Each structure stands twice: as C-alpha cells, then as structure tokens.
Amino acid sequence: MRESDGRQPEHAAAGLPQRLAPDRIEALHERWAPDVRAFLWGLTRNPEQAEELLQATFAKLVEVGHTVDESSARGWLFKVAHNEAMLWRRKAGIHHRAIQKIIPILRAADEKRPWTTLVLAEESEQVRKALAALPHEQKHVVEQRIYADKTFAVIAGELGVPLGTVLTRMRLALAKLEKALRGAIGPMDE
Amino acid sequence: MTHAQPEDLTWLAQRYVLGELDAAAHEAFDARLADDEEAAAAMASAVQLLATLTTSAPTSGITTSSRNDAALAGWGLAVGILATAAALSAVWLIPSGRRVLNVPGDAADLVAMWADTSPDASAAMEADSDDEPHGSDEVPDWLLAAVTLEAGESTVSQVLEN
Numbered sequence: 001m002r003e004s005d006g007r008q009p010e011h012a013a014a015g016l017p018q019r020l021a022p023d024r025i026e027a028l029h030e031r032w033a034p035d036v037r038a039f040l041w042g043l044t045r046n047p048e049q050a051e052e053l054l055q056a057t058f059a060k061l062v063e064v065g066h067t068v069d070e071s072s073a074r075g076w077l078f079k080v081a082h083n084e085a086m087l088w089r090r091k092a093g094i095h096h097r098a099i100q101k102i103i104p105i106l107r108a109a110d111e112k113r114p115w116t117t118l119v120l121a122e123e124s125e126q127v128r129k130a131l132a133a134l135p136h137e138q139k140h141v142v143e144q145r146i147y148a149d150k151t152f153a154v155i156a157g158e159l160g161v162p163l164g165t166v167l168t169r170m171r172l173a174l175a176k177l178e179k180a181l182r183g184a185i186g187p188m189d190e
Numbered sequence: 191m192t193h194a195q196p197e198d199l200t201w202l203a204q205r206y207v208l209g210e211l212d213a214a215a216h217e218a219f220d221a222r223l224a225d226d227e228e229a230a231a232a233m234a235s236a237v238q239l240l241a242t243l244t245t246s247a248p249t250s251g252i253t254t255s256s257r258n259d260a261a262l263a264g265w266g267l268a269v270g271i272l273a274t275a276a277a278l279s280a281v282w283l284i285p286s287g288r289r290v291l292n293v294p295g296d297a298a299d300l301v302a303m304w305a306d307t308s309p310d311a312s313a314a315m316e317a318d319s320d321d322e323p324h325g326s327d328e329v330p331d332w333l334l335a336a337v338t339l340e341a342g343e344s345t346v347s348q349v350l351e352n
Contacts, residue, residue: 038234038241042207043223075227078234082224127243145208146243152210171201178200178239 020065028065028073029058035074036081043085053088057081123181130180138173141166203232207240 020028036057040050057080061068068076131139144155156166205211206219222229 034238035231035234038237039223039230041241042233042237074231078223078227078230079225082230086224123242124245127245131243142243146240171204174201174204174239177243178235181239181242 018066020061025058025061025065028061028077032074032077033058036077039078040081040085043082044088049088053081053084056084060084126181127177130177133180134173134176138169138176141169142173142177145170199228199232200235203229203236204240206233207236 033054037050037054040053040057041047044050044053057077060080061077131142134142140159141152141155144150144158145152150158152166152170153163156163159166202211202215202219206216209216211219219229223233
C-alpha cells in the first residue's frame with residue numbers, strides 16, 4: 001500500500017522493501033475479517049476450515065500487504081481467500097456438495113457449544129419479529145426452505161404453485177429480512 | 191459477459207449458498223468468485239444473513255427433518271464460530287451499532303510471522319550489515335492480546351460449558 005497508508009518509515013528510509021504497519025493490519029483485520037470469514041465458509045462449508053484459511057489469508061497480508069492499493073483491500077483479500085480455498089479444495093478433493101458428509105461432524109461439534117444460543121439470544125427477537133412481519137406466503141417459504149430444509153421444488157409441489165412463484169416469494173422475503181436485520185448482521189460497506 | 195445487476199447478484203449468491211443453483215449455474219458462480227469482488231461480497235453477505243436466520247429457528251409449527259437438524263447444526267456452528275470469536279475476543283460496538291468481531295485466530299503464528307517476515311533475503315544480504323533489523327522488535331499489542339486470549343480459550347470454554 002502507498003506510503004501514506006501506514007508503511008513503516010524506517011524501512012522507507014533504509015530503502016528496504018516495506019511492510020504494512022501493525023496498526024494497518026489490525027485495522028484491515030477488524031474491518032474485513034468477518035466478511036472474508038463468511039466468504040470462506042460459503043466456499044468450504046466448513047467453519048473450522050474457514051478459520052484456518054482466514055488466518056492464511058491475513059498471513060499473506062502480513063507478507064505482501066504493502067504492495068496492495070488501499071482502495072482494493074477488500075477485493076485483494078477476497079481474491080487471496082479464494083485462492084487459499086481452492087488450494088484446500090484441490091487437496092481435500094471436496095466437491096461442492098460435500099456438505100452432507102460433514103454435517104454429522106458439524107452437528108456433533110455444535111452440541112458441545114450450548115452457549116451459542118445464549119451469546120446470540122439478543123438477535124433472536126429481531127429475527128422473529130422480522131419473520132413475523134413478512135407476508136404469510138413469503139414467511140411460509142422461508143420457514144420451509146431454511147428451517148424444514150425442503151428444496152424450492154418440493155415446496156412448490158406441496159403448495160401446488162409454479163417453482164418460479166416460490167423463488168419469487170423467497171427472493172422478496174430475503175430482501176426484506178436482510179433490510180430488517182442489517183443491524184444484526186453488519187453492513188458489508190460503511 | 192454481462193453480469194447480473196446488484197439485486198440479481200444478491201439473489202444469485204443466496205441461491206448459491208442454499209445450494210439451489212443447477213450444476214452449470216453453480217459452477218459459473220463458483221468461477222466468478224475467483225475475481226469478481228462484488229460476487230464474493232454478495233456471497234459473504236448471503237452466508238451472514240442465512241446464518242443469522244438459522245440461529246433463530248422458530249420452535250413451533252415447523253416439522254424439521256434429520257437433514258435439516260444437521261443443516262441447522264452446520265449453520266449454527268458457523269455462527270458459533272463467529273460467536274466464539276465474540277466471546278473470546280474483544281468485541282466493540284461502534285457508534286453505528288454494528289458488532290465488530292476481532293478474531294485472534296492463530297495468533298501465535300501471526301506473531302511469529304510478524305517477527306520473522308523479512309524482506310527479500312538477497313536484498314538483506316546486500317544491505318549494510320550495520321542496518322537495523324527489518325522486522326520490528328516490538329510485538330503489536332493486538333497480537334499480544336490475541337495470544338493471551340488464545341491461551342485462555344480452553345479455560346473460558348470449560349466455564350461456559352459448565
């Protein structure tokens with residue numbers, strides 16, 4: 001990153017390759033780690049693996065972050081994270097549908113964390129209110145897809161409506177829910 | 191190739207995360223994630239939204255399948271990881287109300303990397319031998335805090351589980 005972005009001045013003065021200052025790395029980690037973590041979870045479907053890849057991503061930032069333009073930090077982090085995830089995928093040979101294989105593991109691990117709901121309890125009421133505010137038909141699709149884990153095709157069959165109708169209801173519902181819960185989720189951009 | 195409008199991209203990402211894209215669309219979106227920053231951001235946002243919804247599953251009126259129980263566990267664990275970071279790390283509520291998770295991660299490795307990462311070896315060899323070390327001798331406070339928190343993680347977990 002450019003000189004005004006927190007490079008170590010002693011390196012610049014010595015004419016040596018420069019590195020990002022610790023406070024810049026900390027700031028970038030604080031700002032982007034949640035989003036990069038979510039991105040990695042989406043790619044790997046493995047929260048623990050996502051954590052490891054997140055650390056690998058920020059380790060790269062420590063090494064070469066000084067070469068990245070400040071305005072491109074988010075894109076750079078996503079790109080590095082993606083590369084790390086692809087390396088892992090190739091090594092692990094995990095197909096995008098492998099989530100079914102790891103679900104029992106995730107479930108067992110989750111049962112060891114009874115405090116999860118406690119920590120997030122303050123957000124539950126917001127979610128319930130947001131769901132209750134949805135039109136009935138949209139709420140039903142959300143509940144059936146997310147909580148009953150039925151595919152859109154199954155839901156459409158049960159309701160006797162076209163698949164496109166179900167997709168539209170879900171799309172509208174998620175748009176409303178994202179807007180209502182933005183404070184709980186946290187904005188991607190400030 | 192014309193990419194989808196922002197609103198369409200959000201929906202595309204949500205279907206990707208839900209596993210509701212056909213194989214071709216899934217692979218196409220997968221490929222976009224390599225260098226399309228907006229697609230990557232949309233996917234991350236979709237993960238965060240769906241994880242938030244999953245942790246507040248309604249307790250009545252919905253029949254859940256065993257597959258769903260596992261899926262809920264999967265999403266729940268994802269949020270659990272986020273919650274772990276919040277519980278074990280310093281969590282600040284900035285004035286806008288957004289909760290920022292400061293994750294220590296593998297802090298010991300980060301500290302070691304910070305101390306060991308150095309400029310190109312050849313450049314270092316050519317440099318004046320009297321030059322000061324390239325890396326800082328002072329470990330940043332946030333890394334020290336991360337190591338301290340990581341060391342105390344097992345203790346905190348035991349307390350929370352009791």
